[in-house]
Amino acid sequence: MAASSNMGLSRTSLTQQVAAQLVNYVREKGLKPGDSIPTTRSLAAKFGVNSATLREALRQLEATGGILLRHGSGIFVGPNLDRLLLANPTSPAVSMEMAIQLINARLAIEPQIAALAALNYSTDDLAVLSEALPVSRQPVTEGPRNLPSPNFHRALAAASRNVILFEIIDSILTAYRWEQHTIRVVFADRERDHQQHVSIFDAVSDRDPHRSALLTEAHLKDILGATLKAASSPSDTSPALVRD
Amino acid sequence: MAASSNMGLSRTSLTQQVAAQLVNYVREKGLKPGDSIPTTRSLAAKFGVNSATLREALRQLEATGGILLRHGSGIFVGPNLDRLLLANPTSPAVSMEMAIQLINARLAIEPQIAALAALNYSTDDLAVLSEALPVSRQPVTEGPRNLPSPNFHRALAAASRNVILFEIIDSILTAYRWEQHTIRVVFADRERDHQQHVSIFDAVSDRDPHRSALLTEAHLKDILGATLKAASSPSDTSPALVRD
DNA sequence: ATCATCCAGTGATCGGATCAATTTAGGGGG
DNA sequence: CCCCCTAAATTGATCCGATCACTGGATGAT
Incomplete structure (x- = not known):
């Protein structure tokens, strides 16, 4: 035993x-x-x-x-x-269910965060945000040891100027990546992903909370849709991609 | 040393x-x-x-x-x-700032949770929710050892049928209570607090996501306002009350 | 210069001993 | 018979010293 x-x-x-x-x-x-x-x-x-x-x-x-x-x-x-x-997952099926719940949680939270970011961001935040932007286009940048390059969503949460919200998004993203160790979410249209990030960035930098929220919501719904489709059809030819 | x-x-x-x-x-x-x-x-x-x-x-x-x-x-x-x-707070001032950020985080999240609860709740959830309702009227029920009676907001998060969101709210509420060890938030109108809970409950049970979200938002703004007022004027005659 | 090997530094685990808080069981007094 | 106080048993908390295992850089041969 x-x-x-x-x-x-x-x-x-x-x-x-x-x-x-x-x-x-x-x-x-x-x-x-x-x-x-x-x-x-x-x-x-x-x-x-x-x-x-x-x-x-x-x-x-x-x-x-x-x-x-x-x-x-x-x-x-x-x-x-x-x-x-939840510390250790039981089965891949459960994991997929968890992944969907994670995305739904983000869907409930991140639009508000985007709106707050549009209202509260400082120039520094904008710099970090734009810096995190081109990263999402790279295939899978194997960064240095243990310093995951700040990705877009994390930077967005940081721009909201609320530590709690940042912590929440951070933990969700971490948990999500952990789930991905079990199930790989296939994300077909990577370029589209990047374009959506850019449009969100534009809306935020324009200090337009409403548009920021709507675009973020659409973006996450896209991700949710892709995940749901991947859930129905198991991993096929297309290689598993990591997205943020 | x-x-x-x-x-x-x-x-x-x-x-x-x-x-x-x-x-x-x-x-x-x-x-x-x-x-x-x-x-x-x-x-x-x-x-x-x-x-x-x-x-x-x-x-x-x-x-x-x-x-x-x-x-x-x-x-x-x-x-x-x-x-x-954030593990250990530095000064009361920082703590107050943290409390405000916590409420703002709830303000960004809980309305969505209320909407989800209105859409997804089951009959069991509704029972739990109504059960948690009268509790908020009690002064400060010193419950059994370490089983904090499920309060309204926690039950609301549970009714959203998203484990992640529940975890988030749970951790926020826990963190908030932790902050309260340092700074006691004065909440003058306890009866009003309860009435707002009731109206939120009604909206949820009517499966009205929009109204649920709006009422929850108003409720939290109320709490935020009270906290801000307490922040400006330090603890005076009125006894510190714990609220959920 | 390249690469395999060795070695010092550092975290991980071990084994048992001892301290401290809680609970429970008695024992004495009312 | 009941209540309170004390003592022992239970259980977690800390200590002590030793040894194992992994990493990274130095060493040395090719």
């Missing part, structure tokens, strides 16, 4: 494996918020890892909001179970 | 104190994404804690997306510095 030895390809750290196992445990047991989780000692024994390693996994899940650690009392499932279970 | 002994009231765990210290270190040093952070051993010595404790703090910050741990290479500041720095 344990068998966490580094057999073959073990790209992930033991700690994260343990965290994933714990999430699966909660999932399979059908535990609900408030339910208790076995003690640290028994968990460490169950997963066949050291207490320190288990502890790191616990902290990680606690930071995410998945579990609660109460000194002297025990370990409990956190209030927001979703956040815990 | 270390001095992490449990003097007086130390409600937070040592691990979290260390995490906070590390964040402050990054802040004061003015480190930017990609910059390297001292080694685990030196950090443990610097903060005067054991390596295991430091490690838990690191995992915690890593899970939040604040830092990057690379085996054999080093520790680095993560791509999203904001997420790191």
